[in-house]
Amino acid sequence: MAEEKDKLQDENLxxxxxxxxxxxxxxxxxxxxxxxxxxxxxxxxAQQSKEEVKEEKKDRKKKxxxxxxxxxxxxxxxxxxxxxxxxxAEFENFRKRTEKEKTxxxxxxxxxxxxxxxxxxxxxxRGLAAVPEEEKGAGFAQGMEMIYKQLMTELENMGVKPxxxxxxxxxxxxxxxxxxxxxxEFDSGVVAQELQKGYTYRDSVVRHSMVAVVG
Numbered sequence: 001m002a003e004e005k006d007k008l009q010d011e012n013l014x015x016x017x018x019x020x021x022x023x024x025x026x027x028x029x030x031x032x033x034x035x036x037x038x039x040x041x042x043x044x045x046a047q048q049s050k051e052e053v054k055e056e057k058k059d060r061k062k063k064x065x066x067x068x069x070x071x072x073x074x075x076x077x078x079x080x081x082x083x084x085x086x087x088x089a090e091f092e093n094f095r096k097r098t099e100k101e102k103t104x105x106x107x108x109x110x111x112x113x114x115x116x117x118x119x120x121x122x123x124x125x126r127g128l129a130a131v132p133e134e135e136k137g138a139g140f141a142q143g144m145e146m147i148y149k150q151l152m153t154e155l156e157n158m159g160v161k162p163x164x165x166x167x168x169x170x171x172x173x174x175x176x177x178x179x180x181x182x183x184x185e186f187d188s189g190v191v192a193q194e195l196q197k198g199y200t201y202r203d204s205v206v207r208h209s210m211v212a213v214v215g
């Protein structure tokens with residue numbers, strides 16, 4: 001009887017320990033299952049992180065390439081602007097130089113024409129001075145006077161003016177002294193007589209006045 005009792009106790013102990021072992025086995029299996037399930041998630045996160053880093057590097061390289069293009073384009077634009085400014089400055093200098101040369105050529109040509117007209121003016125003045133006093137009212141003399149006045153008006157409109165002479169202090173820039181005279185009316189060094197009129201054209205002398213100066 002004692003043996004049978006011990007046998008029963010051993011069986012009871014065995015049955016009590018068996019569920020506990022099964023529970024441990026289930027827990028161990030669950031832990032293994034959880035660990036196995038977490039491994040793909042971590043791998044996916046690592047792969048995604050690598051792709052993000054790769055994408056960031058790609059974007060950074062693309063931005064650097066774009067910045068370099070923009071910088072090169074900016075330098076090219078500045079170079080072209082500088083070239084255009086230089087060409088505009090050269091053209092402006094050329095325009096001014098051409099305008100100056102054109103003006104000088106016009107002035108030279110105008111002075112040449114005026115020099116040829118002045119003897120005609122001299123002849124008009126000599127002719128009018130030679131008209132007798134009693135004939136100055138005649139039609140011919142009046143016609144000559146009118147033509148002379150018209151000619152002088154047009155010359156004046158062009159900028160041609162007679163040089164003041166009699167009573168003016170002698171100035172070699174405007175007067176050409178051909179003789180010295182005695183005079184009670186004027187002081188020494190003053191123009192006492194004008195032998196031929198002088199003229200200026202726009203502040204430049206076309207012909208000096210031929211004068212007699214008090215000595």
